[in-house]
Amino acid sequence: MSTLTDPPAASFKLSMLVYDTRYRAITFQIIALVAFLLFFGWLALNTAQNLADLGKEPSFGFLFEPAGYDINQRLIEYNSQSSHLRAAFVGILNTLLVAFMGCVAATVVGVLIGVLRLSNNWLVARLMTIYVELFRNVPVLMWIVLSMAILIESLPAPRDFRGEDPAATMSFFDSVAVTNRGVYIPEPLFSRGLGDFPIGGAFNISLDLIAILIVLGGSLFVRNRIAQRAEAQQNATGIRPRTWHIQLGVILLPLIVLLAVLGFHLGYPVLKGFNFGGGTYLRNSLIALWLALSLYTAAFIAEIVRAGILAISKGQTEAAAALGLRPRRIMSLVILPQALRVIIPPLISQYLNLTKNSSLAIAVGYMDITGTLMGITLNQTGRELETVLLGMLIYLAISLLISAVMNWYNSRVKLVER
Amino acid sequence: MMKSVFLGALTVAGLTAGAAAAATLDDVKARGKLNCGVTTGLVGFAAPDANGEWKGFDVGVCRAVAAAVLGDPTAVEFVPTTGKTRFTALASGEIDMLARNTTWTFSRDVDLKFTFVGVNYYDGQGFMVPKELGVSSAKEMDGATVCIQTGTTTELNLADFFRKNNMNYEPVPIETNAEAQQQYLAGACDVYTTDASGLAATRATFEDPTAHVVLPEIVSKEPLGPLVRHGDDEWGDVVRWSLNALVAAEELGITSTNVGDMASSAGDNPEINRLLGTEGNLGEMLGLEADWAVKAIQAGGNYGELFEQNIGESTPIGLARGLNAQWTDGGLMYAPPFR
Numbered sequence: 001m002s003t004l005t006d007p008p009a010a011s012f013k014l015s016m017l018v019y020d021t022r023y024r025a026i027t028f029q030i031i032a033l034v035a036f037l038l039f040f041g042w043l044a045l046n047t048a049q050n051l052a053d054l055g056k057e058p059s060f061g062f063l064f065e066p067a068g069y070d071i072n073q074r075l076i077e078y079n080s081q082s083s084h085l086r087a088a089f090v091g092i093l094n095t096l097l098v099a100f101m102g103c104v105a106a107t108v109v110g111v112l113i114g115v116l117r118l119s120n121n122w123l124v125a126r127l128m129t130i131y132v133e134l135f136r137n138v139p140v141l142m143w144i145v146l147s148m149a150i151l152i153e154s155l156p157a158p159r160d161f162r163g164e165d166p167a168a169t170m171s172f173f174d175s176v177a178v179t180n181r182g183v184y185i186p187e188p189l190f191s192r193g194l195g196d197f198p199i200g201g202a203f204n205i206s207l208d209l210i211a212i213l214i215v216l217g218g219s220l221f222v223r224n225r226i227a228q229r230a231e232a233q234q235n236a237t238g239i240r241p242r243t244w245h246i247q248l249g250v251i252l253l254p255l256i257v258l259l260a261v262l263g264f265h266l267g268y269p270v271l272k273g274f275n276f277g278g279g280t281y282l283r284n285s286l287i288a289l290w291l292a293l294s295l296y297t298a299a300f301i302a303e304i305v306r307a308g309i310l311a312i313s314k315g316q317t318e319a320a321a322a323l324g325l326r327p328r329r330i331m332s333l334v335i336l337p338q339a340l341r342v343i344i345p346p347l348i349s350q351y352l353n354l355t356k357n358s359s360l361a362i363a364v365g366y367m368d369i370t371g372t373l374m375g376i377t378l379n380q381t382g383r384e385l386e387t388v389l390l391g392m393l394i395y396l397a398i399s400l401l402i403s404a405v406m407n408w409y410n411s412r413v414k415l416v417e418r
Numbered sequence: 419m420m421k422s423v424f425l426g427a428l429t430v431a432g433l434t435a436g437a438a439a440a441a442t443l444d445d446v447k448a449r450g451k452l453n454c455g456v457t458t459g460l461v462g463f464a465a466p467d468a469n470g471e472w473k474g475f476d477v478g479v480c481r482a483v484a485a486a487v488l489g490d491p492t493a494v495e496f497v498p499t500t501g502k503t504r505f506t507a508l509a510s511g512e513i514d515m516l517a518r519n520t521t522w523t524f525s526r527d528v529d530l531k532f533t534f535v536g537v538n539y540y541d542g543q544g545f546m547v548p549k550e551l552g553v554s555s556a557k558e559m560d561g562a563t564v565c566i567q568t569g570t571t572t573e574l575n576l577a578d579f580f581r582k583n584n585m586n587y588e589p590v591p592i593e594t595n596a597e598a599q600q601q602y603l604a605g606a607c608d609v610y611t612t613d614a615s616g617l618a619a620t621r622a623t624f625e626d627p628t629a630h631v632v633l634p635e636i637v638s639k640e641p642l643g644p645l646v647r648h649g650d651d652e653w654g655d656v657v658r659w660s661l662n663a664l665v666a667a668e669e670l671g672i673t674s675t676n677v678g679d680m681a682s683s684a685g686d687n688p689e690i691n692r693l694l695g696t697e698g699n700l701g702e703m704l705g706l707e708a709d710w711a712v713k714a715i716q717a718g719g720n721y722g723e724l725f726e727q728n729i730g731e732s733t734p735i736g737l738a739r740g741l742n743a744q745w746t747d748g749g750l751m752y753a754p755p756f757r
Contacts, residue, residue: 054509055531055648068574070589080577149600157605159551180606181563181588273561274551274608275588284606285590362568365591371568376591379502379569382509382530 051385060390062381063088069376071367073283076203084377091372092394098289098368099355099398105294106354107347110301115331117306128302135299140357143296148288148364155180155284161271170269177269177276182287184269187280191263208262215258219251226250285366289358297354304346308339340413348406352399359395369394442514442646442653443487443705451493454480455513458498458594462619462728462735463519472496475728476517479538479644482714483515483660486706491717500593502569505530508647515657517644519613521571531648535658538643538721540741540750542636543572544614546621549629551608556635560585565598565607567591572612575638595620613640615729615737622734656704663711666693666753667720669744674719681712693756700756721751 017027051058063085070080075093078086117128135143156168158179170177177184194207226243234240269279312335320330361368362375374391378384446452456464456476464474472480472494481491497513508516509531519541520526522534545564547553556579566573568591580587590607592598599620602610610617614636621627644661646654667673670690672680677694684696691697695708704710718724725742729735743749 068577070577070580070587072589072591080574080581152601152604152606159605180604274559275561275563277561362591362593365568365593367591371591375502376568376573379505380574382505382526384506384509 088373091369095368098358101290102293102354103351106297109298111305113302114305132299140296141360143292147292151284152180182283184276184279186266186268189267215254222250223247285364288364289366300350308343311342312338344410442650451495452484453495453513455497455499455516457518460595478718478724479517481717485713485717486660486710501567515646519642521640532645533654534643534645536643536661537641541613541615541640541642543575543638544617545633546610546617556633562608563588564609565590565601579637619735660714662753663714664721667715668722677715
């Protein structure tokens with residue numbers, strides 16, 4: 001009979017960190033992490049040291065000093081006495097505006113081109129191929145500069161609208177002026193408006209807009225209830241009642257009443273002094289940037305859409321056709337919903353690309369965040385490091401936000417597996 | 419141990435950074451070339467000619483400094499900078515000096531840590547409009563669209579001018595003079611504003627210069643001059659006195675044609691002798707050859723010659739000397755004594 005002895009109590013020795021496979025992996029990771037942190041610490045300290053030698057210690061105090069410069073397109077209140085911080089906010093809003101407009105337009109154009117590229121019509125398919133290859137193989141900056149040059153050189157200047165026999169006239173019953181400074185369109189005005197609601201003294205939100213949104217939201221809610229009832233009735237009796245005219249009325253009538261109460265009317269652009277006054281003014285820097293960014297990104301989105309459609313088995317089309325669906329309905333009801341699962345992940349990247357490419361705005365003088373904070377503010381204050389760091393953080397935040405929203409959407413449309 | 423190596427590396431990095439900042443003169447001599455920041459192109463001040471050779475009033479200052487330091491006026495690497503990139507280029511050491519119609523202001527001198535070595539052109543901000551608009555005064559510009567180069571003092575002055583006069587305007591920000599010219603000529607802006615000299619230089623390149631007027635209002639003081647980095651006084655002195663030598667040469671009657679004769683032997687004017695190195699050791703004090711000023715003057719002529727050749731009344735730009743005449747002629751050009 002042999003006696004069993006306990007294995008010797010494991011005593012931890014320092015050498016085990018390297019020789020014991022249980023610890024080795026972690027040891028090396030910790031060493032790598034420390035080295036990594038030390039490297040970045042050194043980088044930061046070195047930069048701070050060099051800046052201190054130049055007599056320019058990093059400081060963000062400049063953000064609260066008056067900016068001193070004017071910005072043409074401002075979505076919030078701003079004048080040259082406002083702070084650099086507020087100028088940065090104006091820039092951020094301008095960036096978001098062009099990014100949003102660009103993403104919407106690029107998606108619409110991209111899906112259209114992507115679908116048409118698969119058309120059975122040889123000419124249409126080839127034309128779309130040419131579009132895609134042309135746009136994605138030339139740098140976006142060229143497209144931006146080109147569209148701006150076309151807008152400036154081909155359209156009439158405001159002074160051409162003047163005089164007895166003007167060289168240019170306004171279109172759409174004298175309501176839209178297309179000039180080489182931008183497009184002036186009628187603006188919605190309220191003669192009995194509710195005024196603005198200040199938020200923390202920094203922003204004003206139009207109460208008219210809020211009222212319209214509330215009424216629209218209410219109407220849409222009622223419309224959904226009507227649709228639900230129609231659905232229930234169809235399930236019970238097999239006959240779907242005609243409700244589209246009631247739905248339309250529910251949406252339109254309250255809105256029309258509200259607009260009438262607020263005294264809605266259109267303000268038309270009128271030539272006065274050097275420029276058109278009144279109306280909504282879309283600067284051609286915004287138009288050029290929007291056009292170029294959306295057409296450029298649309299070429300990439302078209303390819304993504306094409307890939308997504310090709311990923312769906314041809315049997316799906318044939319099966320749908322066998323049920324008697326028409327090609328357009330097959331595309332919108334059968335193919336595209338399935339293709340979305342393939343399309344959305346790469347689409348997120350394209351949205352991010354478009355947003356980041358909008359930083360080329362200064363090429364056409366559009367005052368986005370690169371133009372205000374990382375452009376004029378940087379130059380007037382000489383704070384390169386601080387403004388560029390802030391600019392990077394802002395783009396990072398915007399990109400992460402877009403990414404989060406799109407990923408949420410992706411998780412909603414992706415295939416739910418049991 | 420890790421920590422001491424790290425701190426050691428940091429100290430070395432700090433020391434080399436400090437040393438690098440203080441010896442621009444040695445760097446330039448070792449390199450054999452002066453890196454001089456100029457505009458991306460403003461005819462008369464700095465622009466490449468048909469042969470790709472840089473010509474102009476600011477270019478003349480670069481060449482004079484290169485001649486004084488290296489003995490060769492062509493040993494210059496011209497680095498085109500925009501209103502936005504110029505200060506970063508200088509602060510980072512990409513260029514040794516900036517001669518780019520840059521306005522000497524308090525904050526650039528004190529806050530941005532640069533040293534302005536003098537003024538080579540006394541300027542003021544003006545406005546140019548097409549004649550057909552019928553505008554005769556800047557006060558009539560309410561509601562105008564104004565083309566403006568971003569990151570300049572003119573941008574700030576413009577905001578101040580319109581605020582002070584209670585007028586509105588629409589700024590169109592642009593990067594370079596060439597872009598401004600394109601937009602202005604196409605009518606995308608009513609007014610182009612920059613320094614009056616810049617307006618004159620831009621107008622001179624137009625097909626029909628007479629169709630555009632420069633308005634009489636000058637809304638600011640814009641002393642333009644070369645600048646160097648803060649903290650390298652020896653280099654600052656070299657650039658400062660090279661510029662002063664050009665100004666003094668005009669006052670003393672030294673030109674590019676007679677400087678060779680006058681420097682061959684000591685004359686009877688002791689200041690000329692000291693300037694041209696035939697007496698005293700001014701060059702040695704600067705860390706340069708004795709004939710540094712001779713070479714600087716030979717490079718493109720004295721201040722008056724540079725002015726006449728590049729922007730003077732006989733050129734298409736046609737600027738009068740005005741404030742930029744010698745102090746002896748009622749102007750502001752005044753070189754401190756060479757003694």
